[in-house]
Amino acid sequence: MPKTLVLTLLACLLFPCIKNADGAGVYLQIRKQAGEKIKIALPETGSAAGGKIVKTVSSDLDLSGYANITDREFSNDTYKAGKLNFPEWSRAGAEVLVLIETTEEGDSITAETRVYIVAEGKNIFAKRYQGPAGRLDGISHAVSSDILKALTGEKGISGTKIAFVSNRTGTKKIYIMDYDGKNWRKITGDECLELSPGWSPDGNKLIYTSYRLGYPDVYIQDLDTGARRKLSAFAGLNAFAAFSPDGNSIALVLSKDGNPELYVMKIDGSSLKRLTRTRAVESSPCWSPDGKRIAFVSDRSGGPQIYSINASGGEFERITLSGSYNTSPCWSPDGRWIAFSSKLNGRFQVCISDVGTKEAICVSDGRFDDDDPSWAPDSRHIVFKRTKNYLADLYIVDIDDGKLVQITSDRFDEEFPAWSPE
Amino acid sequence: MKKATGVMVYLVLGICMITCFGCAGRKKSSRDALLAAERDAALSFEDIALTDAPDMSRFKEPSPTLKSVFKDIYFQYDSSVILEDQRNILENIASWMKNHPQAAILVEGHCDERGSNEYNLALGEQRALSVRRYLVTLGVSSSRMHTVSYGEEKPAVSGHDEEAWKFNRRAHFLLAE
Incomplete structure (x- = not known):
């Protein structure tokens, strides 16, 4: 989890984890196997700030894919301080009750969160969060992450970010936002074309292509300090840099030898190694989570197709077996899938190929043009670019239940999404 | 051989x-x-390594008279093959280059808007390199030719049909004299 995300951890946690789950994760695991979602009640709180926190937490739990928020029209009478009427919550259809009580003092907000299993009347989680009133979204996402952790054993995606490119200022520039599309932040003050952001495995750095010196070069930037360094500026194209899972190496495409080819190097720029030698175009490398293989695009067979190769070089293995135009590979963090974009019946769709069987399933419906898939750390959600009426926006799809959510919506293009690690 | x-x-x-x-x-x-x-x-088998490019500000649009020599080169969709009807443009450029041995060129590679932005960025570079390779076969020194790809990011013509696309799949020349 990037340091910048942990803004809430600067919030003093007065009572860090009074209680934590034992067995609650298992409880939800059983539900998940049945494909059902857990019904969570999340009653409104009195204050305006509390209302905003509840709204964001509710949206996070909903987007996580694990939970359904039951009807929020609960009477606050059901809960009175110190008296939890669990039979009442049970009749209302709730399996889990989340209570968030906020207090405001000057510029500081405190949100005390408790999670109960309704059937057992058991408190499985309690924690107090504190932070500045201007950072309610950050507090809310931290609350959501902890609730999901208590229920599922996994942090989920609530605290994650998405790096992407937008042309809202007239120039394509890299931004970072919360995974739900809020709180945009430009990463440089340059007025030049920037493309293809990628995260370091620790989430502290971005690597990207910038034309700040006129030519496409690769830069690496620390997100906390803003300090950046030119990593690759050979003659010609320097692009599509991707960190290896151990954070020590970069795969990228260079044309310095006279054709776009795939290379790997150490992040200090040493040990440059050429992996391909073709007369074709190579682009868009992406590492397998074990760091052993690299998926990439090559048009050696005529049109662009997805291949993989050993990170130390060797033979190409073709991944996409059908379709004339397959691009933008992205390996899922659990290693099971390679997401990619495929042209089918004249439209681009986001599909996922099973790494074991190479069978592909398309996760978008083919009504628009979908491209640039990037996996969330939960290997369940994919962010992608959808082009509709010649405008590109970003969407999130849950591959388990097919739920689609649009996260950017404006008169400009948002593209090249890259989902942060946890 | x-x-x-x-x-x-x-x-x-x-x-x-x-x-x-x-x-x-x-x-x-x-x-x-x-x-x-x-x-x-x-396409040639062999590497023709790029030499370090000068500061980009040294490259300018060719003068109006030279525009008749340095015309854009157009390509087919998803291809960097030099088409037969574009070859005479490159022959004219090659002879101009031979008569102006101090000049260097920057070949910009561009694509139409269809397909992956990343793949198009690499394809644009290959188009520029394909032009460079062709000029090498016509006797121009590779060290006088530099490349930059903009992929689909800088279309020459706006529009979303073949009438626009065919002018956007191009190599464009800038000149340093």
């Missing part, structure tokens, strides 16, 4: 594919294979 052998291998391969797949009735595959072989044969 090496290059000629490479081309021979691909011609033989092409003929073999026509024979093998043609009789099996798989016309599309044989055509695709032949196209791929042709495409491979059309």
